[in-house]
Amino acid sequence: GENVEQHPSTLSVQEGDSAVIKCTYSDSASNYFPWYKQELGKGPQLIIDIRSNVGEKKDQRIAVTLNKTAKHFSLHITETQPEDSAVYFCAASGNTGFQKLVFGTGTRLLVSP
Amino acid sequence: DVKVTQSSRYLVKRTGEKVFLECVQDMDHENMFWYRQDPGLGLRLIYFSYDVKMKEKGDIPEGYSVSREKKERFSLILESASTNQTSMYLCATLPRTGGGNYGYTFGSGTRLTVV
Numbered sequence: 001g002e003n004v005e006q007h008p009s010t011l012s013v014q015e016g017d018s019a020v021i022k023c024t025y026s027d028s029a030s031n032y033f034p035w036y037k038q039e040l041g042k043g044p045q046l047i048i049d050i051r052s053n054v055g056e057k058k059d060q061r062i063a064v065t066l067n068k069t070a071k072h073f074s075l076h077i078t079e080t081q082p083e084d085s086a087v088y089f090c091a092a093s094g095n096t097g098f099q100k101l102v103f104g105t106g107t108r109l110l111v112s113p
Numbered sequence: 114d115v116k117v118t119q120s121s122r123y124l125v126k127r128t129g130e131k132v133f134l135e136c137v138q139d140m141d142h143e144n145m146f147w148y149r150q151d152p153g154l155g156l157r158l159i160y161f162s163y164d165v166k167m168k169e170k171g172d173i174p175e176g177y178s179v180s181r182e183k184k185e186r187f188s189l190i191l192e193s194a195s196t197n198q199t200s201m202y203l204c205a206t207l208p209r210t211g212g213g214n215y216g217y218t219f220g221s222g223t224r225l226t227v228v
Contacts, residue, residue: 001172006155032215043117043203043219044156089155093215099144099163099207100171101217105155 002027002094006104014112019080021107023090024072032093033066033073034101039086047088048075080111116140117220119204125226132191134223136204144207145187146217147171147179149200156203162187194227201225 003026013019025033031052036044050057050064050073057064061080066073077084087108091101120135136145146161148171158171160179168179176198180188191198201224205217 034216043221046216103156105153
């Protein structure tokens with residue numbers, strides 16, 4: 001089955017810096033790659049996603065890139081703000097369609113003022 | 114907005130007890146999921162359901178069962194709670210795919226402690 005690895009497990013940046021979180025996946029049949037943000041005391045919330053027919057997607061300060069050949073995808077956050085501090089999870093759909101996601105182990109991002 | 118409500122925010126149960134975790138959604142989503150979240154392990158799928166009375170095992174179903182008698186409600190059952198089931202449990206929903214929306218909506222989670 002699908003296996004998703006995520007790095008780093010923790011990331012500390014200064015406000016205004018960029019942050020990059022990387023994930024690799026094992027199943028070449030995966031075709032959907034979402035990113036979730038989990039704030040303290042809340043459930044994960046979808047922040048951006050990308051499908052396998054697209055190499056890059058951007059939404060304001062957040063972007064995701066996908067390299068299907070290398071089977072890795074990354075989350076880029078520019079001009080980080082303290083409210084970006086949270087745990088971020090990547091996920092991949094595997095070969096079972098969009099319904100079942102396999103998640104990475106999470107990255108705790110801390111943005112210091 | 115879709116709301117996914119988990120009945121308890123915190124729960125403390127004794128070893129051997131039968132535990133019910135409830136999840137209710139207020140939209141007409143066909144798919145519902147139960148994940149557990151543990152530090153360093155991320156989110157792992159326990160069970161999911163794609164329709165009423167339908168269920169499929171996820172990656173870690175041992176020690177758990179589920180029930181989906183109504184479309185809006187998906188229950189996770191720990192038949193005989195054990196300390197290794199101490200965890201954060203997250204419910205999620207997803208509409209039937211094909212409409213372009215593939216994002217899960219999660220509840221706020223139930224932190225279960227088994228003593």
